[in-house]
Amino acid sequence: MAKKTAATASQLVHIQAPGMVGSSLSKAQKEFNRLTKRIQKLEQDVADFRAAADRLRQRVQTEYRPLQTQHNDQRAALVRHLDRAHDTYKLTKTERAKIVDLIVQGCHDLPDRGYTDLQPILDKYAPPLSEEAGAEADLQISEMMKQLYTQQFGIEFDPAVDVSTKEKFGVYVEQKLAEQEAEYVRQEEEQAARRAQRKKSPKQQAAEAKKQAEEKNITKSVRTLYMDLVKALHPDREPDEAEKARKTVLLQKVTAAYEANELLTLLRLQLELQHIDQSHLENLAEDQLSYYNKLLREQARELDQAMYEEQLNVSDFSGQPYYMLSTAAALDYDYQRQKLLLEAKIRQLAANVLAFEHDPAALKAFLKAYRIPKAGPGALFRPL
Template identity: 30%
Template sequence: MLTLTLIAQDNQLSPGQQRFNQILERIDKLKMQLVEVQAMCDTHRPVYHQRLSPLREHHRICVREMIFFLDKRLQRRGLTVQQERTAEIILCNLSMQLIEQGDEEMRVLHDKHSRESLAQKEQAAMMDMRDKMEDMLGEPLDDDESLETAHDVFRAGMERLREVEAAEQEARQQARTRKKKPSAAQLQAKAEQEAAETTLRKVFRQLVSALHPDRACDSDERDRKTVLMSEANAAYDRRDLVALLQIQLGVALTNPATIAKMTEEKITSLTLLLKQQALELEIELHHQRHDARYEFGLKSCENLSEANLNRNLRVRESSLERDLIRMQQDLQQLTDDKYFRRWLKDQKRLSEKPRVDVFDDWRY
């Protein structure tokens, strides 16, 4: 790839030129890190699913078997009212896991044994979320047919909350602006930003003029310019100054020596754009790492590395294997009514402990 790094010809680089090179180096490093994270995830993803998917499918089958067993056992006599209720709670909670995975047959069994149908629970959850959102906003949410679930209401409420906060922030900003005149530093920052925007547009317009397909002398040249123009448009849309300048280098519209000869004011404008681009890349890298940690089950504090991904995969694989062994043992022994009653008693006792979920052993 063509480099934009400024090199001193006779004298040393000015502070502005040095800053330009430093941020350019930072951008190159961030782009490389983005590529590395993507490549790491692409390499790990098939291995992750290859090793966990069979265990998860086996888990799903065992959960279904347990649900059908509980449904059948609840049709027989011999359990106390409390034991029946505990068994129904377990059945309903297990069925919810599979309903979330799209198993509609479980919806029927859930509604058969639940005091509230799934539709009633979803409606109650939606109304509860709506009350919380409206309390937070201090105003009712708009009646919208698309608000069918608690997630829909939460999303709409948070969007409305962001709108309110943005409006309040704008009002505060306008009030401050009316109260006092902008400082010299603020005026300078505004002027530098406007100059940077002008520079970005100028670089793009130079490319538009040079790459217009109608100016090509033959079909091959027209195709080449069409591709480059498409790349330039995409780079301009995402404010990628580095990509625009590299395209300029490629078509000989500029070179590092030309950039180095620019006035300090021009260098400052380019540097400001590079600084903003670096910030956007840092945010993108942060989100990419966050999404990868979530996808592969890493903790938010864990470093995203090949070693940690492999270690976490081994831990999750071992945990699933242990859960499956326990589930299979339970399924074999629950046919014994004495064992089943003891098992229900244990589940009820565990459910009464704070922050302990009676169904943890059946989740993954």
């Protein structure tokens, strides 16, 4: 479905209950009202979420990225001071081990972030792996990835195939996934051919004919609305230039709604132009309402899908699960929370660096409270 920006105060298309005593809305009328109300809410939710996502991306670039740079500056300053302290301060063996852990495990990413002067310090405490050790590490990672892809995608790895490097592994996986996709398409085509060859029962034929008739009537219903609006809005028939420009914009909206099968948008425009009124909606035949409700259900499903795709886009950008940031309010709240946490980290690091430079006792107190994480499953990356 094409992206659309919902009007913030779009007219609610609603069938009012009859005024006569003892009368009420039919089941189809109630469904129509429920769907139009739900679609209006979904349109607003999608529009609000997109606006919040745009704000998030802008604030990350203008506010958060500079804070990340400040954070990394403080981390780099800490590494330099810890290195000097390791060589010059009177420290115990345990304290020196903690300094090594803080440098190697907590700040190993800094050279890749532009702090290349720290690489000799990191190499000093964690010398580069030998060729044999590096090959062994690559092999272990390869085995782990093989298990993961076998479980997730059902890929069976040929023992004779060399997937010991990231590049070789990627080529092999892409080949296997392509083979799986080709096999899936082949099976689907075979099943479709078998279904086409089967003789349909009278009941199946009647159901198919009914479905085709309904789809035809639905298409006809939408086209009737569309043509009515096109006739009313055709700008070539308007002598006034200002009104002609207004009708041109409205006609573009009508055409976009028609091409997207957005029945509710067409109905709103009809109400706005006073081409239908409430009595028209209240007197719609049940079969006509049935066609309308099917279109409205499809429009609601498309809006649900649009929201899900927006959430996935933000998830890709933020690195957080999409269900953690499912609303505009959640986006704004989470950004503010992350920003406050990062600012607190910067202040704490700056205070530590200043204290450690002027008071070895402050460093010793910090190292006494610090605990080296135990080996085993856990965070692969734990920056300070």
